[in-house]
Amino acid sequence: MIPLQFSDIQAAASRIAGIAHRTPVLTSRTANARANAQLFFKCENYQRTGAFKFRGACNALARFTDEQRHAGVLTYSSGNHAQAIALAASLSGIKAAIIMPHDAPALKVAATKGYGAEVIVYDRYKENREEIGRRLAFERGMTLIPPYDHRDVICGQGTAAMELFEETGPLDVLLVCLGGGGLLAGSAISARALSPNCRVIGVEPEAGDDGRQSLAKGEVVTIAVPDTIADGAMVTHLGQHNFEVIRRDVDAIVTVSDAQLVDTMKFCAERMKMVVEPTGCLAAAAALHGVVPVAGLRVGILVSGGNVDLARFAALVTA
Amino acid sequence: MIPLQFSDIQAAASRIAGIAHRTPVLTSRTANARANAQLFFKCENYQRTGAFKFRGACNALARFTDEQRHAGVLTYSSGNHAQAIALAASLSGIKAAIIMPHDAPALKVAATKGYGAEVIVYDRYKENREEIGRRLAFERGMTLIPPYDHRDVICGQGTAAMELFEETGPLDVLLVCLGGGGLLAGSAISARALSPNCRVIGVEPEAGDDGRQSLAKGEVVTIAVPDTIADGAMVTHLGQHNFEVIRRDVDAIVTVSDAQLVDTMKFCAERMKMVVEPTGCLAAAAALHGVVPVAGLRVGILVSGGNVDLARFAALVTA
Numbered sequence: 001m002i003p004l005q006f007s008d009i010q011a012a013a014s015r016i017a018g019i020a021h022r023t024p025v026l027t028s029r030t031a032n033a034r035a036n037a038q039l040f041f042k043c044e045n046y047q048r049t050g051a052f053k054f055r056g057a058c059n060a061l062a063r064f065t066d067e068q069r070h071a072g073v074l075t076y077s078s079g080n081h082a083q084a085i086a087l088a089a090s091l092s093g094i095k096a097a098i099i100m101p102h103d104a105p106a107l108k109v110a111a112t113k114g115y116g117a118e119v120i121v122y123d124r125y126k127e128n129r130e131e132i133g134r135r136l137a138f139e140r141g142m143t144l145i146p147p148y149d150h151r152d153v154i155c156g157q158g159t160a161a162m163e164l165f166e167e168t169g170p171l172d173v174l175l176v177c178l179g180g181g182g183l184l185a186g187s188a189i190s191a192r193a194l195s196p197n198c199r200v201i202g203v204e205p206e207a208g209d210d211g212r213q214s215l216a217k218g219e220v221v222t223i224a225v226p227d228t229i230a231d232g233a234m235v236t237h238l239g240q241h242n243f244e245v246i247r248r249d250v251d252a253i254v255t256v257s258d259a260q261l262v263d264t265m266k267f268c269a270e271r272m273k274m275v276v277e278p279t280g281c282l283a284a285a286a287a288l289h290g291v292v293p294v295a296g297l298r299v300g301i302l303v304s305g306g307n308v309d310l311a312r313f314a315a316l317v318t319a
Numbered sequence: 320m321i322p323l324q325f326s327d328i329q330a331a332a333s334r335i336a337g338i339a340h341r342t343p344v345l346t347s348r349t350a351n352a353r354a355n356a357q358l359f360f361k362c363e364n365y366q367r368t369g370a371f372k373f374r375g376a377c378n379a380l381a382r383f384t385d386e387q388r389h390a391g392v393l394t395y396s397s398g399n400h401a402q403a404i405a406l407a408a409s410l411s412g413i414k415a416a417i418i419m420p421h422d423a424p425a426l427k428v429a430a431t432k433g434y435g436a437e438v439i440v441y442d443r444y445k446e447n448r449e450e451i452g453r454r455l456a457f458e459r460g461m462t463l464i465p466p467y468d469h470r471d472v473i474c475g476q477g478t479a480a481m482e483l484f485e486e487t488g489p490l491d492v493l494l495v496c497l498g499g500g501g502l503l504a505g506s507a508i509s510a511r512a513l514s515p516n517c518r519v520i521g522v523e524p525e526a527g528d529d530g531r532q533s534l535a536k537g538e539v540v541t542i543a544v545p546d547t548i549a550d551g552a553m554v555t556h557l558g559q560h561n562f563e564v565i566r567r568d569v570d571a572i573v574t575v576s577d578a579q580l581v582d583t584m585k586f587c588a589e590r591m592k593m594v595v596e597p598t599g600c601l602a603a604a605a606a607l608h609g610v611v612p613v614a615g616l617r618v619g620i621l622v623s624g625g626n627v628d629l630a631r632f633a634a635l636v637t638a
Contacts, residue, residue, distance in 0.1 A: 024343040026365060045592040046345060107589070266629060270426070273364040273625030275592040306592030310585065314633030 006193035009158040015062040030271045037294040042164040045306030053084035059156030060145045074142040076129035079108035081147035086115035107309045148180030149239025158186025165194035172297035177282035178202035178211045179233035181242025188249035202253040203282040205230045212253040229258045232279030256285040277308040325512035328477040334381040349590045356613040361483040364625030372403035378475030379464045393461040395448035398427035400466035405434035426628045467499030468558025477505025484513035491616035496601035497521035497530045498552035500561030507568035521572040522601040524549045531572040548577045551598030575604040596627040
C-alpha cells in the first residue's frame with residue numbers, strides 16, 4: 001500500500017471543509033510563564049461532538065460508495081469516535097451502529113444515542129470489540145470504520161495539526177495525545193510537510209505506555225487495558241496503519257501520570273476557562289509538568305476533546 | 320461634555336492593540352438549535368485576566384500623564400476590574416491599590432494580589448466604596464479609575480463588540496450583561512456604528528433590575544445590593560456616564576433568574592466546553608431561555624468573563 005502522505009491530508013481537508021469546525025488556536029500568558037515557552041493550544045474540545053474524532057469520521061464517510069451508504073456504518077469506540085461516527089452518519093443520512101464499552105462515560109453514550117445511532121454494549125474487560133465488530137459488519141453488510149486503525153481516519157485527524165501550522169507557522173515541538181494513534185499519526189504527517197524541523201512527540205498515560213514500548217521494539221506491543229483516568233487512551237495497542245506512520249514520522253513518545261492530568265485539567269479550567277477531558281490534557285500536561293523540555297521553544301499542543309461528565313469533571317477538579 | 324462616539328472606541332482599540340487579546344467568536348450548533356437562532360458568542364472569558372474589564376483598564380491607563388503614572392492608580396471593584404487594573408498597571412510599571420469587598424471570590428482576590436497590587440478590604444453591606452475610593456485617592460494623590468462610570472473605561476469595553484461586528488457583520492440582536500453599564504454602554508456605541516439596525520439589549524439579574532427601572536424612569540435608580548449569584552452585577556446603580564449612553568443607544572433591558580444562570584453555566588460547560596462565571600452567563604441565558612425573542616435571528620452574545628472559584632463552579636454545575 002502506498003504510504004500515507006500530506007496530499008492525503010489535504011484531500012481530507014477539502015472533504016470535511018464546512019462540515020467540521022476550524023477550531024481556534026488559543027494562547028495563555030499564564031501557561032507560557034509556567035512552561036517558559038510559547039504554547040499554542042489547538043482546541044479540538046470545540047470541535048463538533050466535542051473532540052477531533054469528528055474529522056476522521058467525516059473523512060471516512062465522505063468516501064463511501066452509494067452501496068456502502070445504503071448498508072450503513074458500524075464501529076466500536078470508547079466514546080468520542082462513537083459520537084463522531086453517529087453525527088457524521090446522521091448528517092449524511094447513513095444508518096450507524098456503535099459498539100460501546102459498558103463503562104463508557106454516560107455523557108458519551110447519551111450523546112451517541114442522541115445523534116440517532118444504535119448502541120450495542122460490550123464488556124471491555126472480557127470481550128474483544130474488534131471481533132464483535134467484524135462479526136456484526138459481516139452479518140449486517142455494514143462497513144466497519146474503526147476508531148484509529150484506518151487510513152481515512154488518520155488523514156481526517158491530520159487536518160487539525162494542518163490548521164494549527166497554517167495559523168502558527170513552523171513550531172519547534174508538537175505534543176499530541178496518544179491512544180490508538182489516529183491523531184498522532186495524522187499530526188505527524190502534517191508536521192513533516194508544514195514544519196519539517198518540528199519534533200513530534202506522542203504523550204500517553206503512564207499506566208498504558210504501549211506506544212513507547214512499540215516504538216522501542218520496532219513493532220506493535222499489546223498490553224492489558226490500562227487503568228487511567230484518560231478514558232480515551234484506554235487502548236491495548238496501536239493500530240497497524242498508525243504504527244507505520246508513527247515509526248516513520250514521530251520523534252519520541254513520553255508518558256504523564258493521572259495526577260499530572262488532574263492538575264492540568266484544573267489549570268485549563270481555572271486559568272484558560274476550558275473544559276478539557278482527561279485524555280485531552282495529555283499533551284498539555286507534558287509541557288506544563290516539564291515531561292518534555294520546552295524552555296524557550298514554540299510548542300503546539302493538541303487539546304483533543306472536552307467530553308467529560310460534569311459531575312466527574314467537578315469531582316476531579318475539586319479533589 | 321462631548322457625547323461618546325464610535326471614534327472614541329476606535330481610538331481605544333488602537334491603544335489596547337497588542338496588549339489585550341482579540342478574543343475568539345465561538346458558535347455552537349447545539350446552542351443554535353436550542354435557541355432556534357444563529358448565536359455568536361464573543362468570549363471575553365478568554366480575555367487576559369479572564370474578563371472584558373482588561374480592555375477598559377488598559378485604555379484608561381494608556382491615557383495617564385507622566386505625573387499620574389508616577390502617583391499610581393486606585394480603584395474599587397467586586398473583582399474583575401480589580402484584576403484588570405492590577406495587571407494593566409503592572410504591565411505599565413504603575414503602582415496600583417484596589418479596594419475590594421470582604422466577600423469577593425477568593426480566586427479574584429488572589430489573582431489581584433498576584434499581579435502585584437495592594438488590596439484594601441471593605442464591607443460591601445456597610446461601607447461606601449466610592450467614598451473610600453475618593454478619600455484614599457485624595458490622601459495618596461492617586462488617580463481613581465472606577466469600574467464603569469468613566470469615559471475611558473466605557474470606550475475600552477466597547478472594543479469587544481467592535482471586534483464581534485468586524486467578524487460577524489451586522490446582527491439583529493446584541494445581548495450584553497449589565498452591572499454598572501460599562502460593557503453595555505460601550506457595546507451599544509459600537510453597535511450603533513457598525514450595525515445600525517441591531518437591537519441592543521442589556522441583561523441584568525432578576526434580583527437587581529435597577530437598570531430596567533432606570534431606563535423606565537429616565538434617570539439613574541439606586542437599589543439595595545442585590546442578592547444574586549452574578550457577583551459581577553451586584554451593583555446598586557448604573558454609572559452616570561453609562562446611563563447617558565444607555566438611554567441613547569440601548570433598546571431594552573431584561574432580567575434573568577439565578578436558576579437560569581446556573582442552567583446556562585451548565586450548558587456552557589457541557590456543550591460548549593467553556594468555564595463562564597455566573598455574571599458572564601447573563602446574555603446567553605436571555606437567548607437560551609427565551610427571555611428575548613430571537614427565533615430566526617442572528618444574535619451576538621457577550622460572554623463577559625470566566626473568573627469563578629473552581630469549587631464554586633463545581634458546586635453550581637452539579638447542583
